[in-house]
Amino acid sequence: MSAIVVVHGIGKQHSGANSLHVSLSAALLDGLNRAGVTEVKPDSIGVAFYGHLFRPPGPAPAKGELAYTHRDVTDPFEIELLIRWWAEAHRLEPNQVPPPSAKGTSKATTPQSVQRALYALSRSRFFARTADRFLIGILKQLRLYLTAPDVRERVQAELAAAVTADTRVIVGHSLGSIVSYEALCAHPDWPVHTFVTLGSPLGIPNLVFDRLRPEPRSGKGSWPGRVRAWTNLCDRHDVVALNKHLAPLFSDGEHVVRDLLIDNGWQAHAIEPHLTAAETGKAISEGLRKMP
Structure with a gap:
């Protein structure tokens, strides 16, 4: 045991x-x-x-199970967490990661601002070796656990x-x-x-x-x-x-x-x-x- x-x-x-x-x-x-x-x-x-x-059950879809792009980040939970990670990455590495811009933290977040956040995080020590699709997958699994009973x-x-x-x-x-x-x-x-x-x-x-x-x-x-x-x-x-x-x-x-x-x-x-x-x-x- x-x-x-x-x-x-x-x-x-x-x-x-x-x-x-x-x-x-x-x-x-x-x-x-x-x-x-x-x-x-x-x-x-x-x-x-x-x-x-x-x-997911069955075969992977044509684009691949985890082939997410910035356009797949539309849920408010995922967007807010992504922006918070961006701010924390900037706090830890201000010389490597640019600060979140006003556009990047707008409530009316666009695919372009999500893309900027993903790019900024890719410059951090933490996310440098992480593909966007895996990072987005992290956001989605955390959201699912906390919001799907x-x-x-x-x-x-x-x-x-x-x-x-x-x-x-x-x-x-x-x-x-x-x-x-x-x-x-x-x-x-x-x-x-x-x-x-x-x-x-x-x-x-x-x-x-x-x-x-x-x-x-x-x-x-x-x-x-x-x-x-x-x-x-x-x-x-x-x-x-x-x-x-x-x-x-x-x-x-x-x-x-x-x-x-x-x-x-x-x-x-x-x-x-x-x-x-x-x-x-x-x-x-x-x-x-x-x-x-």
Whole structure:
């Protein structure tokens, strides 16, 4: 049974639980080793996989499943998030990324202004190796989870199926951190006592934070279930994790989120460098030491 369950992020629709387990368990074990823990075995690590829910059935359309262009970004949610990423990329790299223009932030956003945003982001360290079609796919998967109840329920069911009576640590990356947070809140009966979030967009106001279930009250999100320790890690160049400090949003009088910045090199948001970090390994190992 899995003492540790890893919940992946966006863009894994062509993968699967078994194939992801190979890479993610290896990376997680490297992080544990760097934290001085060598006794954990791969079979104690599980992967909650939901990527297939975003994979269209049947053959790909003529233009290709992910062959999006700037003209496919028309939903207000996707446009606002894209502009916020642009502003964050400029804040982090003002010499590389031009600032959002008045045209780029207009409520009457046009395909041309979306195109300018995508071009500006392509100049950033974070998105330099990301094709527009993949970036737009990220926007669409995040929007679907947060706005389509049936998608949300099916994703939640996949995570619930992966948690067992032996699970003590949940590690959620990117969208997976949102999925994990909501699941922990919905299942206070779960034995999970340690939560580790990686590259999390949980703190993005309006678009993410204010759409969480349960709904935040007075600017504060609920503490997740029976969790006793929550460590939030991200790279300071991670544009997806717009709000890199979750403690002010989720800590209460009894519990405090521990926010840590790490260096993932050019793969600022990728899950593997997050997992291989000694800081991640330490957070997970602390959870394992608390096991009965």
